[in-house]
Amino acid sequence: MGGNDRVQTGVEGFDAMIEGGFEQNSIMMIGAEAGAGKSTFALQYLYNGAVLHKDAGLYITFEENKGQVYKHMKRFGWDLEKIEKDGLFHFMQYMPHEVDKFFKDGTIIEDIVKEKNIKRVVIDSVTSFALLFENEYKRRLSILQLFSALKKWKVTSLITSEGETTNTGDMKAKFGVEFLADGFIAIHSIRRKEVRDFAIEVVKMRGTNHVRKMVPLKMIDGKGVVLYPNQPVFGTATSF
Ligand SMILES: Nc1ncnc2c1ncn2[C@@H]1O[C@H](COP(=O)(O)OP(=O)(O)OP(=O)(O)O)[C@@H](O)[C@H]1O
Ligand SMILES: [Mg+2]
Numbered sequence: 001m002g003g004n005d006r007v008q009t010g011v012e013g014f015d016a017m018i019e020g021g022f023e024q025n026s027i028m029m030i031g032a033e034a035g036a037g038k039s040t041f042a043l044q045y046l047y048n049g050a051v052l053h054k055d056a057g058l059y060i061t062f063e064e065n066k067g068q069v070y071k072h073m074k075r076f077g078w079d080l081e082k083i084e085k086d087g088l089f090h091f092m093q094y095m096p097h098e099v100d101k102f103f104k105d106g107t108i109i110e111d112i113v114k115e116k117n118i119k120r121v122v123i124d125s126v127t128s129f130a131l132l133f134e135n136e137y138k139r140r141l142s143i144l145q146l147f148s149a150l151k152k153w154k155v156t157s158l159i160t161s162e163g164e165t166t167n168t169g170d171m172k173a174k175f176g177v178e179f180l181a182d183g184f185i186a187i188h189s190i191r192r193k194e195v196r197d198f199a200i201e202v203v204k205m206r207g208t209n210h211v212r213k214m215v216p217l218k219m220i221d222g223k224g225v226v227l228y229p230n231q232p233v234f235g236t237a238t239s240f
Pocket of ligand 2: 038039040063124160
């Protein structure tokens with residue numbers, strides 16, 4: 001029973017795994033290896049928020065530039081330019097070496113959040129953000145600083161993180177940052193012969209009785225991230 005205080009991702013099949021959506025004002029993290037769909041999932045969260053709920057979103061990236069993101073997301077059927085014009089999408093890019101600037105801009109970002117009534121924030125990725133700090137202590141401190149800003153802004157955040165698969169098949173975020181978030185979603189990728197399959201797993205979600213089963217995931221042209229809750233993960237039946 002999610003109740004209506006949940007922030008729906010609108011990713012079909014996903015909200016049902018987490019009692020209807022993210023808890024308001026929580027900080028969620030999505031971790032995966034390269035190219036598994038972290039940025040796509042995160043942008044889908046913002047796009048659906050804008051289109052389905054009229055929630056204004058802010059996308060802060062340390063990685064890709066605006067033209068590139070807008071062009072690629074158009075392939076999934078999402079017109080970011082349109083929702084930007086409608087005041088429901090805001091794009092901010094910082095080069096990785098501009099982390100200092102990001103913190104200096106803190107009040108500017110806070111003003112934007114207030115002025116534009118931002119409800120959903122994505123940070124892509126915390127790995128690029130964290131990479132700039134020379135030791136574990138400074139890294140943790142800066143991430144905690146970032147998280148406390150997000151909590152203060154009363155937004156519901158989704159943060160991407162590079163992850164690696166352990167030899168027991170678990171997903172670990174780089175620098176162990178998943179321990180700091182309220183929730184951790186993993187996209188696992190597994191190669192079977194010549195095919196690479198993906199599956200999503202809710203590893204943790206504070207205050208939520210979430211599904212613990214992995215669910216197959218694909219990125220589909222014209223649609224974005226699509227889940228297949230009724231199909232077996234890494235099923236063997238149709239493999240060639
Ligand atoms: N139009 C499309 N249709 C289907 N799949 C696509 C399409 N465009 C991109 N992809 C897939 O999505 C992948 C990129 O997804 P995304 O950028 O969300 O992953 P990521 O986990 O954020 O990657 P990175 O680690 O590079 O940040 C591509 O490598 C490709 O496999
Ligand atoms: Mg990415």
